Amino acid sequence: MTFQFSEGEADNFRFYLEKRTPVHSRSNSTLNRKRRAELIAKARERKRISTAVRHFFPLLEKYDTNLDGKINNQEFQNIYDHFSEEDRQALFGDLDGSNVVFKRLDKNGNGQVTFQEIIRYIEGRGLAVNQRYLGYKRQDVTSIVSYASSIFDTMLLNLKRLHMEYDDLGRTIGINTGHIETADFDLEEEDIIFLLDQGRNTTIDFLKMYAAKENEK
Structure with a gap:
């Protein structure tokens, strides 16, 4: 077949x-040049996000002061303050300030951010594990x-x-x-x-x- x-x-x-x-x-062809440019742009964006993620996880471990594997608002403030502006932009986009970012990460609104919530957010930013090898990816639906x-x-x-x-x-x-x-x-x-x-x-x-x-x- x-x-x-x-x-x-x-x-x-x-x-x-x-x-x-x-x-x-x-x-x-025109179509191939267009698709190549799109792939290059996406690859650069993934690299920016990947670099930010590599910088982000050590900070999570460092500032989890009570070692409970969860991040509260104050702990996240410390992480955010030690996160470079470039990495903030790559990982959090236009979200302004640690409180706004924390609320975005804290999906259930319980005042704590778990590892699973962070992973889901990162996958939503374009680093889904299965996408590289199997082609599965999150689809952004913005119109009919x-x-x-x-x-x-x-x-x-x-x-x-x-x-x-x-x-x-x-x-x-x-x-x-x-x-x-x-x-x-x-x-x-x-x-x-x-x-x-x-x-x-x-x-x-x-x-x-x-x-x-x-x-x-």
Whole structure:
């Protein structure tokens, strides 16, 4: 069977299929340049947030004065005061002052911030654990269009789960369409050539793998 996935889509088996046939070359189309710029911007933002998180956790341990594994408002004030302005901006954005940030972290409003609440906040800022390897990520719904898009992506992901299991990988040609996503219809000639090359290279790699397995029998 054949299986298509882009770099911007969630996919159950993307990590395994990409290892078999990575993207060797790319087009210089308008669409690809746009997607590359978006990926670079997102990578830089993730790096900023990741650096801030690495600076944040040692402060949590240092200023948890009663060692109960929870942070109260006064403890958080100490942490915030020793957190650089650059790291504050990266991790907390435009939230102004420790009291405002503390209230955002303290989801249940009990006057204490737990480790789980902090992790949920950090994941919401774009460092979800599963996103790097499996493509799952938090979807920001800000309009009827983004809502419909999120529903559509969820439907596609569930359909893939219904019709493909791990044992199917050995008989699946997984074509990475790179920067070209499902709803990209206005493609330039370079994009079309790229898609054809990806399909051909992926099929060749699959046949080589299949032939090697047959020879081992």
